[in-house]
Amino acid sequence: MKKLFIFALGTVAAVSLASCGQTKDTSHTIQFWNTMGASLREVLDPAIEQFEADHPGWTVEATQIGSYDDVRNQTISYIAAGSNPDLVYCYPDHVATYNKAGAVVDLNTLINDPEVGLTQAEIDDFIDGYYAEGSVYGDGALYTLPFSKSTEVLYYDKTFFDEEGLTEILLNNNAGEGKAGIPTWDSVAEVCRIIKQRYPQSIPLGIDSEDNLFISTAEEKNAPYTSATGDHFLFVNDQNKKTVEMFKEWYDNGWLTTQTILTTYTSSLFVREGADRSYMSIGSTGGATHQKPSNGRFEVGIAPYPQYINADGSYSQKAISQGPSLCMLKQASEEKMKMTFTFMTDYLLTTEFQAQFSMASGYNPVLESVYENEVYQAFLAGADGYDGIAALAAKVSSDMEDYYFVSPAFDGSSAARDAVGQLIVNVLNGTYDIDAAFNFALRTCQG
Numbered sequence: 001m002k003k004l005f006i007f008a009l010g011t012v013a014a015v016s017l018a019s020c021g022q023t024k025d026t027s028h029t030i031q032f033w034n035t036m037g038a039s040l041r042e043v044l045d046p047a048i049e050q051f052e053a054d055h056p057g058w059t060v061e062a063t064q065i066g067s068y069d070d071v072r073n074q075t076i077s078y079i080a081a082g083s084n085p086d087l088v089y090c091y092p093d094h095v096a097t098y099n100k101a102g103a104v105v106d107l108n109t110l111i112n113d114p115e116v117g118l119t120q121a122e123i124d125d126f127i128d129g130y131y132a133e134g135s136v137y138g139d140g141a142l143y144t145l146p147f148s149k150s151t152e153v154l155y156y157d158k159t160f161f162d163e164e165g166l167t168e169i170l171l172n173n174n175a176g177e178g179k180a181g182i183p184t185w186d187s188v189a190e191v192c193r194i195i196k197q198r199y200p201q202s203i204p205l206g207i208d209s210e211d212n213l214f215i216s217t218a219e220e221k222n223a224p225y226t227s228a229t230g231d232h233f234l235f236v237n238d239q240n241k242k243t244v245e246m247f248k249e250w251y252d253n254g255w256l257t258t259q260t261i262l263t264t265y266t267s268s269l270f271v272r273e274g275a276d277r278s279y280m281s282i283g284s285t286g287g288a289t290h291q292k293p294s295n296g297r298f299e300v301g302i303a304p305y306p307q308y309i310n311a312d313g314s315y316s317q318k319a320i321s322q323g324p325s326l327c328m329l330k331q332a333s334e335e336k337m338k339m340t341f342t343f344m345t346d347y348l349l350t351t352e353f354q355a356q357f358s359m360a361s362g363y364n365p366v367l368e369s370v371y372e373n374e375v376y377q378a379f380l381a382g383a384d385g386y387d388g389i390a391a392l393a394a395k396v397s398s399d400m401e402d403y404y405f406v407s408p409a410f411d412g413s414s415a416a417r418d419a420v421g422q423l424i425v426n427v428l429n430g431t432y433d434i435d436a437a438f439n440f441a442l443r444t445c446q447g
Helices: 038-054 068-080 092-101 120-125 128-135 158-164 167-171 185-198 210-221 238-252 267-271 285-291 334-348 351-361 368-372 374-381 389-398 413-428 434-446
Strands: 029-034 059-064 087-090 144-146 152-157 205-207 256-258 280-284 300-304 325-328
Touching: 029 068, 029 334, 038 059, 038 334, 038 351, 068 087, 068 092, 087 092, 087 334, 092 325, 092 413, 120 368, 128 144, 152 158, 152 267, 152 285, 152 389, 158 167, 158 185, 158 300, 167 185, 167 300, 185 238, 185 280, 205 267, 210 238, 210 413, 238 256, 238 413, 238 434, 256 413, 267 280, 267 285, 280 285, 285 389, 300 389, 325 334, 351 368, 351 374, 368 374, 374 389, 413 434
Parallel strands: 029 059, 029 087, 205 256, 205 280
Antiparallel strands: 087 325, 144 325, 152 280, 152 300
């Protein structure tokens, strides 16, 4: 299938969904539910206008439905009422819930369609780890295509680390080829210890997502977390308990805090001035601009997510894949589903659109070809630890492509995510001891 969309730069007027005095034909209107605000609509609207110009009689009604969870909740309500939207932003656990009603389109049927399908080259252009997310449901189907993605990285005050002689320690720059530049949990612990000793009022490390911390470290250790089939909840095991015990020790030492405990994103602690600030922050690449101090008083360094060292000395390098994908819901009209697929693949999943959307949103593009795009290359060329921090985060993310993973998706996988995040909080703040916290989390998941 030939990619038809040519990206139009510049601000455009809002999309007109019906001519004055005419009744909109909803059978030829594609409902696209998302979370995009005004700045991202400046990228989306030209794509919609181009689609409508290329396909007279068809319109796209793109609607911002609050948060990702708001999109999920409204979609569930409409599925129950028998009035599916056509295309929605989604996370894997959302899709698993929609599919309890059999409402999700297996995209393989459209990808292989002789009229609107994708070529092998177009499939191969997707970044493997992002594309694989669409088939984590245990039944062999492909329920989503990636749209915009992020991962988690370690932000650090490079100015401070260089002055304090800590950069070499953090990044294992003496560790040899294949390891230099990648922090380990051991190296993070060592710099936390040194920072706390030198600056007792500081909290050296902030962690934004407790659930991602649990899930990522379990994946790094190859420790069971969840399964898409059979016994879903597998996270109660000695490997995961030892990890949580380690972070409890760090917390008791005053080395770290988390978003829930701090009651706000830990980037606020990272960019603040004063003795009680932090010097490292683990957070999303999609929020890179929030890790930059407004007055530019220090240079921000970005390193891959900390890793464990295996018994043989190798690194178990993993990077969580997150951010919205696109999910099509079943419609009575085959023509409408084909047109929805065309809008998605020929207008939203093109090199030009993905380049523009990535630069506007701070999220990673989902196509390999974007990194060869002239405009995007110019964006990456401006990467630095100051105003170019979003580009720097994108560059670090691109180096982690081979390590992306997603957790199994099933109805209840979001409950597992919430439960293990709260588990960490419950242990850190002393609400439960290790065994009780794990048992409570399991009971929560099992209902």
